[in-house]
Amino acid sequence: MKKWYLVIDVEKCENCNNCVLACKDEHVNNDWPGYCAPQPDHGQKWMNIQGIERGRFPNIDVAYLPAPCMHCDNAPCLKAAGAEVVHKRPDGIVIIDPVKAKGKKKIVEACPYGAIWWNEKLELPQKCTLCAHLLDQGWTKTRCVQSCPTGALNILHLEESEMQHAISKEHLETYLPERQTQPHVFYKNLYRFTRCFIAGSAAITLKGKTECAENAKVSLLDSSGKAMAETDTDNYGDFKFDNLPENSGQYQIRLSLQGYQTRTVNVTLGKSINAGTISLTEN
Numbered sequence: 001m002k003k004w005y006l007v008i009d010v011e012k013c014e015n016c017n018n019c020v021l022a023c024k025d026e027h028v029n030n031d032w033p034g035y036c037a038p039q040p041d042h043g044q045k046w047m048n049i050q051g052i053e054r055g056r057f058p059n060i061d062v063a064y065l066p067a068p069c070m071h072c073d074n075a076p077c078l079k080a081a082g083a084e085v086v087h088k089r090p091d092g093i094v095i096i097d098p099v100k101a102k103g104k105k106k107i108v109e110a111c112p113y114g115a116i117w118w119n120e121k122l123e124l125p126q127k128c129t130l131c132a133h134l135l136d137q138g139w140t141k142t143r144c145v146q147s148c149p150t151g152a153l154n155i156l157h158l159e160e161s162e163m164q165h166a167i168s169k170e171h172l173e174t175y176l177p178e179r180q181t182q183p184h185v186f187y188k189n190l191y192r193f194t195r196c197f198i199a200g201s202a203a204i205t206l207k208g209k210t211e212c213a214e215n216a217k218v219s220l221l222d223s224s225g226k227a228m229a230e231t232d233t234d235n236y237g238d239f240k241f242d243n244l245p246e247n248s249g250q251y252q253i254r255l256s257l258q259g260y261q262t263r264t265v266n267v268t269l270g271k272s273i274n275a276g277t278i279s280l281t282e283n
Helices: 018-027 076-081 106-110 143-147 160-170
Strands: 003-009 048-056 059-067 086-088 094-096 117-119 124-126 153-158 185-188 196-206 209-212 217-222 227-232 238-244 249-256 263-269 273-280
Touching: 003 160, 018 143, 048 196, 048 273, 059 196, 076 086, 076 094, 076 106, 094 124, 143 153, 153 160, 196 249, 196 263, 227 238, 249 273, 263 273
Parallel strands: 003 185, 196 273
Antiparallel strands: 003 153, 048 059, 086 094, 117 124, 196 209, 196 238, 217 227, 217 249, 249 263
């Protein structure tokens, strides 16, 4: 049968929090029997947007990762509480029973993503239900997806084989795959949040003045000298190589521009770095 999947494009998220507010509009002071009890006014974020700053001045970027319940096939919360308290629906949505889960705080501690919240007043673990009460009424979008102005959030209702095709075609990934929970939330451009970049600038001396080296060829080489990627500097002389593993060690940056000597610079990548301005000398 078809199952529900949430797809989030990290590159498109601007941290506007429309999804957070839409979720609260749907769930604060609203009781959806069989699905969830009311969400508290404050404290809980069933769509929790995490932010990260990468790089060093002047090459810095910021990325945001909207993180709801992952609706895992191999759900740790279900294992911790049992199928009578937490159940995985045939369409892929994980529901915490708002009656049977009362007092069971261990469900909160079981989630490896921190996506389950404790309602102190109601003594209930709570989380994103993927607006199951609306989908069951025939809605085709959750409130968070409906409210997203940039298209960063998208919901799919597909057969598993169709989803596998989408994963391959769109280069989708799961967050923290080492936890082996088999989530139904997938990310596009996840590297913006989980991986690193090497950036820098190229400059030349022209008529006694330092100028930006536009359209210089920049190659990224691994520690053995093997070419990994290539790009051109922009009109400010800037370049950037992204989607590199954190703490991946030694790289070489090779710059070449017609009329100037080729230059190679060694860099060590821990976290995202700015290699600085690299000056090229005339032949």
